Amino acid sequence: MLEGRHLIEPMDFTNEELDGIFELADSIIEDEKSYMDKCRGKILASLFYEPSTRTRFSFEAAMYRLGGQVIGFSEPSSSSVSKGESIADTIKTVSCYADIAVMRHPKEGAPKVASMYSDIPVINAGDGGHQHPTQTLTDLLTIRRTKGEIGNITIGCCGDLKFGRTVHSLIKALSRYENVKFVLISPSELKIPDYIKREVLEKNGIEYVEAEKLEENMGSLDILYMTRVQKERFFNEEDYIRLKDSYILTPDKMEYAKKDMMVLHPLPRVNEISPEIDSDPRALYFKQAKYGMYVRMALIAKLLGVC
Amino acid sequence: MLEGRHLIEPMDFTNEELDGIFELADSIIEDEKSYMDKCRGKILASLFYEPSTRTRFSFEAAMYRLGGQVIGFSEPSSSSVSKGESIADTIKTVSCYADIAVMRHPKEGAPKVASMYSDIPVINAGDGGHQHPTQTLTDLLTIRRTKGEIGNITIGCCGDLKFGRTVHSLIKALSRYENVKFVLISPSELKIPDYIKREVLEKNGIEYVEAEKLEENMGSLDILYMTRVQKERFFNEEDYIRLKDSYILTPDKMEYAKKDMMVLHPLPRVNEISPEIDSDPRALYFKQAKYGMYVRMALIAKLLGVC
Amino acid sequence: MLEGRHLIEPMDFTNEELDGIFELADSIIEDEKSYMDKCRGKILASLFYEPSTRTRFSFEAAMYRLGGQVIGFSEPSSSSVSKGESIADTIKTVSCYADIAVMRHPKEGAPKVASMYSDIPVINAGDGGHQHPTQTLTDLLTIRRTKGEIGNITIGCCGDLKFGRTVHSLIKALSRYENVKFVLISPSELKIPDYIKREVLEKNGIEYVEAEKLEENMGSLDILYMTRVQKERFFNEEDYIRLKDSYILTPDKMEYAKKDMMVLHPLPRVNEISPEIDSDPRALYFKQAKYGMYVRMALIAKLLGVC
Numbered sequence A, B, C: 001m002l003e004g005r006h007l008i009e010p011m012d013f014t015n016e017e018l019d020g021i022f023e024l025a026d027s028i029i030e031d032e033k034s035y036m037d038k039c040r041g042k043i044l045a046s047l048f049y050e051p052s053t054r055t056r057f058s059f060e061a062a063m064y065r066l067g068g069q070v071i072g073f074s075e076p077s078s079s080s081v082s083k084g085e086s087i088a089d090t091i092k093t094v095s096c097y098a099d100i101a102v103m104r105h106p107k108e109g110a111p112k113v114a115s116m117y118s119d120i121p122v123i124n125a126g127d128g129g130h131q132h133p134t135q136t137l138t139d140l141l142t143i144r145r146t147k148g149e150i151g152n153i154t155i156g157c158c159g160d161l162k163f164g165r166t167v168h169s170l171i172k173a174l175s176r177y178e179n180v181k182f183v184l185i186s187p188s189e190l191k192i193p194d195y196i197k198r199e200v201l202e203k204n205g206i207e208y209v210e211a212e213k214l215e216e217n218m219g220s221l222d223i224l225y226m227t228r229v230q231k232e233r234f235f236n237e238e239d240y241i242r243l244k245d246s247y248i249l250t251p252d253k254m255e256y257a258k259k260d261m262m263v264l265h266p267l268p269r270v271n272e273i274s275p276e277i278d279s280d281p282r283a284l285y286f287k288q289a290k291y292g293m294y295v296r297m298a299l300i301a302k303l304l305g306v307c
Helices: A015-030 A053-065 A087-097 A110-117 A133-147 A165-174 A194-202 A215-220 A237-247 A275-279 A285-304 B015-030 B053-065 B087-097 B110-117 B133-147 B165-174 B194-202 B214-220 B237-247 B275-279 B285-303 C015-030 C053-065 C087-097 C110-117 C133-147 C165-174 C194-202 C215-220 C237-247 C275-279 C285-304
Strands: A043-048 A069-073 A100-105 A122-127 A153-158 A180-185 A208-211 A223-226 A262-264 B043-048 B069-073 B100-105 B122-127 B153-158 B180-185 B208-211 B223-226 B262-264 C043-048 C069-073 C100-105 C122-127 C153-158 C180-185 C208-211 C223-226 C262-264
Touching: A015 A133, A015 A285, A043 A053, A043 A087, A043 B053, A053 A069, A053 A100, A053 A122, A053 A133, A053 A285, A053 C043, A053 C069, A053 C087, A069 B053, A087 A100, A087 A110, A087 B053, A087 B285, A100 A110, A100 A285, A110 A122, A122 A133, A122 A285, A133 A165, A133 A223, A133 A262, A133 A285, A153 A165, A153 A215, A165 A180, A165 A194, A180 A215, A208 A215, A262 A285, A285 C087, B015 B133, B015 B285, B043 B053, B043 B087, B043 C053, B053 B069, B053 B100, B053 B122, B053 B133, B053 B285, B069 C053, B087 B100, B087 B110, B087 C053, B087 C285, B100 B110, B110 B122, B122 B133, B122 B285, B133 B165, B133 B223, B133 B262, B133 B285, B153 B165, B153 B214, B165 B180, B165 B194, B180 B214, B208 B214, B214 B237, B262 B285, C015 C133, C015 C285, C043 C053, C043 C087, C053 C069, C053 C100, C053 C122, C053 C133, C053 C285, C087 C100, C087 C110, C100 C110, C100 C285, C110 C122, C122 C133, C122 C285, C133 C165, C133 C223, C133 C262, C133 C285, C153 C165, C153 C215, C165 C180, C165 C194, C180 C215, C208 C215, C262 C285
Parallel strands: A043 A069, A043 A100, A100 A122, A153 A180, A153 A223, A180 A208, A223 A262, B043 B069, B043 B100, B100 B122, B153 B180, B153 B223, B180 B208, B223 B262, C043 C069, C043 C100, C100 C122, C153 C180, C153 C223, C180 C208, C223 C262
Antiparallel strands: none
């Protein structure tokens, strides 16, 4: 039972609980209309202590498509933060007005604190560089719907694997499924942290390789998960110039890929995927964004206990 | 009849009109579901010329829970203020789109001016240090629901009684009820203004005492209304250091209080009520926030003439 | 058929298509209630890359009065713009969440670019000094409803005719109707651009005169379309002082006007129309604002194909 629960970290739910969410999302996609009044009379508090249009839109559209309403703010300047109120007091007050809350916060752990004082379910919509569990749900639903299952895949994660919370969460989540292999493609400065290798991959006996070049590894992948490589993250200009093109997905690199390889990206992208790829049927990142809305509909409905 | 009226000052309505609002609020609390379509097709304009998350959330949630919709802004930067438009023109235009408006403004009197040019009911949601009538309605409803009536109480107002508009409005409002006694607890720098003593309390023959220490007066109170004491308001550091702890409500001070004393606070609090008090059943400030939403539902419904 | 179309420039639709919109607007005005569920389950994305309270409120109220919902932002700081995302990617993502989008952008052509990548209808709500087509629709509906038809009028356009996009668009739109005469009243620094005279007025054989003084031309007008004259736009202080009063509409100037002359203004006004005029039955600018909401209701309903 997910009713009344919080979602703070991607691993808060068991695989069975996740299956329940994904099955509900499938059902919503199939017949959206029959869900349009499920949250009638319910209010989502959308608490964005830092701007994130995409994630905010996704949650708010999800609530509206379930027939619910939304109160909220989209940046801290229009909130009471300036008055020095604690997160605990804010969520206790919000609990008076709303039935469920979603929180994006620049400080790690803020949504967790909120959930400890809240009378209503709290969903973490990103806390600093820490967690962004509904992105992970989005990624899993997209894989599940495209491949038919989540296991039995070779997935390449490409870009900034050091700071990218999206990739860290995805690796953790996928480590609970059968027969998942990772190809971790990044410049050496931005390699996956050791603790993920030791505590997630090796501990669970998961096969992985590390690589520096995208094109050389393309052919083996069922899924390519792209993320951005920011110039500022490189130690020196030369390395950046030498490597940057390796981390931009272009049509010529796609020629090495399997015919049914999925290209995913959490968005927004800057230049790490060439817009020419958008028309390639393997480019699934906008579909992924749409699935993000559906998985949030399913999540909200489950936490509110209306489905 | 309240249909089509404005609420600019706490005393704009008679006690009988207030009773009508409180009775409707009671009825909404008892059976919220039967009110969920009362404002269907109606729009509230939520005009916040300065941020106030709590008050804005309360009004917007109130409108949504009545089935209505909301347009608005939460700070002046995203409004047309910068284009030099007058309040009169703004409200006349807003009247074209919305059915009722709520206005928070840093300038005293701005909502009053708006109401003079408006085709739709205008509710003052706070104008500078001046008035905040729906906070007063919230306070009265909380007292009424907890004590069964509004009169026959001894109420302690504690903190900054000089600048605190909330307390001034509450004293004025309570002065219209039977047998209300005040204990006015503040540092000498922040005593209640003379005009309130003369023109409200003494003029109406209302019993009051002034005091400096909270603990010494605790035992006599039916209600303790806490407000914040800001350091900047003290004339010198020594006084602040000497007095500040007197104005922080702690569990040891609560030991002097009656078993059914109500602790109220308009929120947000900073440190003037210790979080340990939150679990004390006498701590009613979060319940008060919830009643604030219900009293706003009743107010909106009355002014729109739908209940 | 307007379903699925975009509205980027005022001339994107034929007169027949505009008639369809105006007839629907008439019908909505007559019986608003029967349209209150037409957009149930639909979402409008309200993308304001620069603040414009009035236009935003008008669109959002329009969507709500059709039973739809709104996601959006009211200024760029709370959007993903800062992350360097392209307009193309933004609209493609928004297409995942919403059914129709309205965009105000400081850069000319941004809504056009968005429409090229969008899966959903895009409405231009103003792009820099360029176009603001729904203002033109508003103006045309107001003329049509007041005069019974759009042709056979003498219209005075007064104020800044050089930079005023509203007037440029209105002239272009009116040039497609029968027997429209223009009186173009402005300081010499702010005369209508040559290309509009040549390519719109003269090319279509439309009668027009240019003038400097409002009062001298008042008597001939069926419609007076006022716009603001900004001090900064004058070349020198003397000219400004000499001319400024000519461009302020006052009761004494109204005495020269026909008894049924319409005064229009796109709003917000600063001081170019004296507030004393507001009570004159010929002052239609607030009614015009209301019609603006109704024409947007009709437009949204047509582009979504629900009416």
